[in-house]
Amino acid sequence: MNEQRAYLAKIKEENARFAAAHGHERLACTRTYGCQQNENDTERIRGMLEEAGFAFTDDENKAELVIYNTCAVRENAEQRVLGRLGLLKTIKAERPDMIIGVCGCMVQQEHIAERIKKVHNHVDLIFGTHALYRMPKLLYEAMRSKKAVVDIENSDGEIAEDIPTKRDNRFQAWVSVMFGCNNFCSYCVVPYVRGRERSRRSADIIAEIKRLAADGCTEISLLGQNVNSYGKDLDENIDFADLLRMVNEIEGVKRIRFMTSHPKDLSDKLIDAMAECDKFCRQLHLPFQAGNDRVLKQMNRGYTKAEYLDKIRRVKEKIPDIFLSTDVIVGFPTETNEEFEDTLDVLREVEFDHIFSFIYSRREGTPAAKLDFVLTDEEIHRNFNRLLEVQNEISKRKNEEYLGRVEEVLAEGVSPKDSTVLSGRCASSKIVNFKGGEELIGKYVKVKITEAMTWSLNGELAE
Numbered sequence: 041m042n043e044q045r046a047y048l049a050k051i052k053e054e055n056a057r058f059a060a061a062h063g064h065e066r067l068a069c070t071r072t073y074g075c076q077q078n079e080n081d082t083e084r085i086r087g088m089l090e091e092a093g094f095a096f097t098d099d100e101n102k103a104e105l106v107i108y109n110t111c112a113v114r115e116n117a118e119q120r121v122l123g124r125l126g127l128l129k130t131i132k133a134e135r136p137d138m139i140i141g142v143c144g145c146m147v148q149q150e151h152i153a154e155r156i157k158k159v160h161n162h163v164d165l166i167f168g169t170h171a172l173y174r175m176p177k178l179l180y181e182a183m184r185s186k187k188a189v190v191d192i193e194n195s196d197g198e199i200a201e202d203i204p205t206k207r208d209n210r211f212q213a214w215v216s217v218m219f220g221c222n223n224f225c226s227y228c229v230v231p232y233v234r235g236r237e238r239s240r241r242s243a244d245i246i247a248e249i250k251r252l253a254a255d256g257c258t259e260i261s262l263l264g265q266n267v268n269s270y271g272k273d274l275d276e277n278i279d280f281a282d283l284l285r286m287v288n289e290i291e292g293v294k295r296i297r298f299m300t301s302h303p304k305d306l307s308d309k310l311i312d313a314m315a316e317c318d319k320f321c322r323q324l325h326l327p328f329q330a331g332n333d334r335v336l337k338q339m340n341r342g343y344t345k346a347e348y349l350d351k352i353r354r355v356k357e358k359i360p361d362i363f364l365s366t367d368v369i370v371g372f373p374t375e376t377n378e379e380f381e382d383t384l385d386v387l388r389e390v391e392f393d394h395i396f397s398f399i400y401s402r403r404e405g406t407p408a409a410k411l412d413f414v415l416t417d418e419e420i421h422r423n424f425n426r427l428l429e430v431q432n433e434i435s436k437r438k439n440e441e442y443l444g445r446v447e448e449v450l451a452e453g454v455s456p457k458d459s460t461v462l463s464g465r466c467a468s469s470k471i472v473n474f475k476g477g478e479e480l481i482g483k484y485v486k487v488k489i490t491e492a493m494t495w496s497l498n499g500e501l502a503e
């Protein structure tokens with residue numbers, strides 16, 4: 041980062057000259073697609089831009105710099121980015137000094153980076169997930185070059201520490217503990233675009249969380265594609281259960297969450313740590329993806345339906361009030377209607393509080409992309425709707441269990457629909473809406489639950 045900081049200083053000098061000449065700071069607009077890891081990466085991009093003297097806007101029309109941080113997991117997210125790039129062409133025609141950058145998982149795929157270079161030649165800067173920390177140098181070059189600056193080199197093994205980070209939320213933070221994934225699920229592009237698993241050293245993670253806690257941040261979410269593999273690549277003798285216990289000791293931290301876990305790697309040691317750490321929010325996101333053993337095998341998930349259910353049983357035994365969520369894919373190429381029934385079985389047996397359900401999206405370069413579909417689009421959509429029907433009934437029923445309870449809620453923000461209503465989450469992760477003033481944002485308040493909907497709870501301040 042020392043080399044990169046020198047570039048940030050150079051850009052800052054240029055930005056100061058720009059501000060003196062134009063009477064306003066150079067404005068940057070960032071947009072994030074995809075998962076929490078991408079959100080976390082954008083916080084770093086914004087941290088670097090802030091250090092380089094940029095101010096921020098949400099409006100591309102006003103921005104001197106636009107950066108889209110993209111996702112490759114589903115096709116529709118890619119199409120949205122390509123559509124927006126088309127719109128930017130018109131804006132750039134009127135303001136040719138504008139710099140347009142595209143980064144993240146989508147452009148880490150060589151064929152997409154090539155396509156953007158050819159079809160969207162108004163894009164000035166393309167950099168992949170491995171080049172994130174090199175953004176200052178790349179941006180400095182893009183500000184000078186007439187040609188697109190491209191860096192999608194794979195630098196597996198490297199982790200850049202001390203990247204400046206701009207978090208808009210001062211009381212909650214995502215902290216990456218590891219990057220990449222070694223699992224190669226047959227439908228997933230993540231191992232190709234984010235590389236192999238790399239864990240951060242525990243001392244760096246703990247130092248970051250201590251700094252956050254000292255600044256008033258009370259809720260920490262530990263982040264990785266598969267946090268259960270944490271530490272396997274380090275020369276330290278540590279695993280994720282040990283790390284969780286270390287974070288639990290940090291003064292000022294009140295709540296700890298983590299995501300995502302892989303069922304095959306969820307150990308009894310971790311379940312014990314979850315049960316024993318008093319700051320751990322009783323919440324587990326454990327993607328099962330499909331309920332049928334043949335489909336799971338073809339997905340290369342590394343567990344059977346019975347093994348998954350056994351892990352859930354062990355978690356519930358140790359932590360009976362756990363909030364459970366999962367990811368489900370409907371319409372995996374070779375899945376039949378009969379096999380899909382096993383997915384519904386898992387939903388009914390586990391009774392998740394919440395699910396994230398997706399229709400399979402074909403990803404070029406993955407083994408599943410070569411498989412033929414058994415079901416028609418119509419059948420896949422019908423199964424998807426059945427899945428939602430089954431889950432909605434379960435989610436509503438699970439939410440009704442909260443009626444009359446008083447929950448401690450961290451007030452996170454004002455509801456977009458009503459400025460007198462605040463929204464937050466209780467320790468288990470249920471979303472709770474209640475009447476309250478903005479002065480409560482960032483505080484923990486007691487809320488009595490008065491109404492249960494399918495996806496959230498309503499309540500009133502209890503004190």
Ligand code: SF4
Pocket residue numbers: 221222223224225228229230231265266302
């Ligand atoms: S565990 Fe599987 S689905 Fe999750 S990121 Fe890794 S390869 Fe993708």
